[in-house]
Amino acid sequence: MAKAKTAFVCNDCGADYSKWQGQCSECQAWNTVVEVRLGPAKKKTSSFQGYAGGQQSNLSKLSEIKLEALPRFSSGMEEFDRVLGGGFVPGSVVLLGGHPGAGKSTLLLQTLCALAENHSALYVTGEESPQQVALRAQRLKLPMDKLDLLSATNVEEILFQAEQTKPKLLVVDSIQVVHLDDVSSAPGSVTQVRESAAQLTRYAKQSGAVLILVGHVTKDGSLAGPKVLEHIIDCSIMIEGTHDSRFRTLRGHKNRFGAVNELGVFAMSELGLKEVSNPSAIFLQRSDDVSSGSVVMVVWEGTRPLLVEIQSLVDASSFGNPRRVAVGLEQNRLNMLLAVLHKHGGLMIGDQDVFVNAVGGVKIIETSADLALILALVSSFRERPLPRDLVVFGEIGLAGEIRPVPSGLERLKEAAKHGFKQAVVPAANAPREAIKGLKVKAVKTLTEALEAIE
Structure with missing residues (x-):
């Protein structure tokens, strides 16, 4: 039997090496280089004819591209829409990161419960039980009768349910706990995060659904997981705020459909996150x-x-x-x-x-x-x-x-x-x-x- 090919990849920055080493040379982090198993290489063809099974690529001049306004729909919160660049874009992938307790799940649950009144929405929870999510929604006095809830960590199961319900918004909380069956590494590893995000992103692009991924952060405040995840997504947002402060700031770090470094301000109350329309005050x-x-x-x-x-x-x-x-x-x-x-x-x-x-x-x-x-x-x-x-x-x-x-x-x-x-x-x-x-x-x-x- 042929020996499986392996590589060594840094969990923080995604740099790869031919052998294991204690410190990553790119980000200077210690004990973040892990071994990953590579899949079999695809067989190369000797001719360019019949590329991609005979499919022809659509070659066109840049001036011939039709420019149309992006079809957006509002999240229901002006501060959230500001950071997104004007609202959700169908088929886009949004990554929301933040420290534990910053309000990631609260913000998304508020948004989906409100949008579920007019749009189909699916909330996938992998870290909390359905009872915990329902208790939070009840405590925040949110409408609960229209939102679909799924407790799963298997990507195949999530995509199967999404194909059945065809949601316009899909939230996966969080990307670090989901996994694929055909990937042998543990959830949260470089391979699992990268492949799981790629599968979910492919579904979002094909179906036109808005995909929102929740991500963890490291001790220094940066997003955990491989850097390749930042290239896959369309929009990266970080929610910041300390436990002793009632205010939360939502900052955009990457946005293909709007301005970068946009800031939204929220106040944490008994009924969840409330918008602050005049942050200077x-x-x-x-x-x-x-x-x-x-x-x-x-x-x-x-x-x-x-x-x-x-x-x-x-x-x-x-x-x-x-x-x-x-x-x-x-x-x-x-x-x-x-x-x-x-x-x-x-x-x-x-x-x-x-x-x-x-x-x-x-x-x-x-x-x-x-x-x-x-x-x-x-x-x-x-x-x-x-x-x-x-x-x-x-x-x-x-x-x-x-x-x-x-x-x-x-x-x-x-x-x-x-x-x-x-x-x-x-x-x-x-x-x-x-x-x-x-x-x-x-x-x-x-x-x-x-x-x-x-």
């Missing part, structure tokens, strides 16, 4: 007496501006090595800005403990928060509160220059709408026409920015 719940080290910045999330309060605390260090803690912001960015502040701002706080925090649990990933962070640090260090009606945004370069950021006018209009009277922005983002009720100070260098708050 919840992130701006400040006390009446604003202390030093606090300032409001305007970040751009997907297709809309968002006002977020940033706080900093600069205090004398009692240890030889001062601490640098960043919550909601990038740690390396903080270290770089401290060096720029020392070099071009003339303030030496290298011997101080520095703590920064983005209020509300939101994660800031764009560079427009640089100027606000610097001014918050200076305010805390000098113990001088900044004006309550001040809003700040701008990127800072290593030479101390203030660089412009995209959509500056829209950010200023959003700030004016929430009652802010002053703004410190890059000179290139200064509006050509005055904005009613908002006084804009345009700065070109870090020195000018520091003088603007004196």
Whole structure:
């Protein structure tokens, strides 16, 4: 008997190797390389004639392709539709990831129970029993008489039931627990996740049903499983939120049918997840007496501006090595800005403990928060509160220059709408026409920015 061919693949990033090794060379993760069994290779043909059993491919010019609007239907939640790019696209595959308890199953159960009133929907639960799902739906006071529920982990059984019911929406919770009979590896392994997702995706493309896969995340917050799963799907969404916070953010990381990095905000209540139509309002719940080290910045999330309060605390260090803690912001960015502040701002706080925090649990990933962070640090260090009606945004370069950021006018209009009277922005983002009720100070260098708050 011929020996079965095997390969060694990393569970986290999908990199393959010819032999086992303790650490993956691509993602630097330890003990993630596992052995997988390869299927028999297909017999090669010596001629290109009769390719694919005599089927002919449809070759056409790019200009001849008919452009039609995508037929979407709403999820019933505007914030969910925003992240999806406008709603569900028939035949698309959506991957929803998040930490345990973040609200993945709650969000999908709410969505499917509402859509089942007008569309056929099938919810496949592989981790929870049908009784647990029914109890959650009853606790959330959801309509339960139209949604089809299936407790199964076998992909063949799931596809058989889907062929019988022909749902317009199909949810598989989760992709890490389902398996195929002809794949020998355990559920959750690279081979099982990849092959199971491929089979379910093939069904979605052929039937036109919307497929939603629920995925687990690793300790560092990234999606568990092979990276090839991210190439199979059409849309990747992560739901984020801590257990001590009632707010949840839904962020799009990949979307073939809409904008990437779109953000939706929800509030967890007794009746499930409720939409937050004005996220800036919840992130701006400040006390009446604003202390030093606090300032409001305007970040751009997907297709809309968002006002977020940033706080900093600069205090004398009692240890030889001062601490640098960043919550909601990038740690390396903080270290770089401290060096720029020392070099071009003339303030030496290298011997101080520095703590920064983005209020509300939101994660800031764009560079427009640089100027606000610097001014918050200076305010805390000098113990001088900044004006309550001040809003700040701008990127800072290593030479101390203030660089412009995209959509500056829209950010200023959003700030004016929430009652802010002053703004410190890059000179290139200064509006050509005055904005009613908002006084804009345009700065070109870090020195000018520091003088603007004196």
